[in-house]
Amino acid sequence: MRYRALAILLLAALAAVARADEQAFTNRATELKERAAPDSATLASLPENSSVKVLARGGGWTRVEAGGKSGWVNVFHLRFPATVEASSSSSSGLASLGSALGFGAKTEQARLATTHAMHEAVRVVELVFRAAGTNAIYTRNPLERHFRDIHVAIQHNAGFPVHYESAGKVLMGLRPSEPGW
Helix, strand or coil: HHHHHHHHHHHHHHHHHHHCCEEEEECCCCCEEEECCCCCCCEEECCCCCCCEEEEEECEEEEEECCEEEEEEEHEEEHHHHHHHHHCCCHHHHHHHHHHHHHHCCHHHHHHHHHHHHHHHHHHHHHHHHHHHHHHHCCCCCCHHHHHHHHHHHHHHHHHHHHHHHHHHHHCCCCCCCCCC
């Protein structure tokens, strides 16, 4: 029961960190959809570099407001302010890092925090699993299931270690090699 409470607290902390940004820009011409689905009705066409206000996020889609209309855009068709500033700024990487540490890069910080939290959760479960000794390997022991579950969860895209590299590049004012940043 304690492990479930710990997992719920961890998820609540992650949810607080992963809030929506205020503004984003389209990184290509895209469509504003009625629902978060590719086959949904198109409400408007948005040209490249259109400014949008982010309202919510859901899976691979982001709810935005653009031109007085509200709808959904594929998350991979958006750039967020820190990415836009970093790619268009002529300042040094150290200055970009300073502005990023001043909380100018909410999306990158949220991704970095999520990846770090997932890896730390795995580490905690592994420590408890090892401390339990050989009893933890039996299926009747809840630790065995928690151990398997946490190792499955870390295989999710959000847990990939490459996020550390991409976040570092963005925070230093460089262009990340991973799509979606």
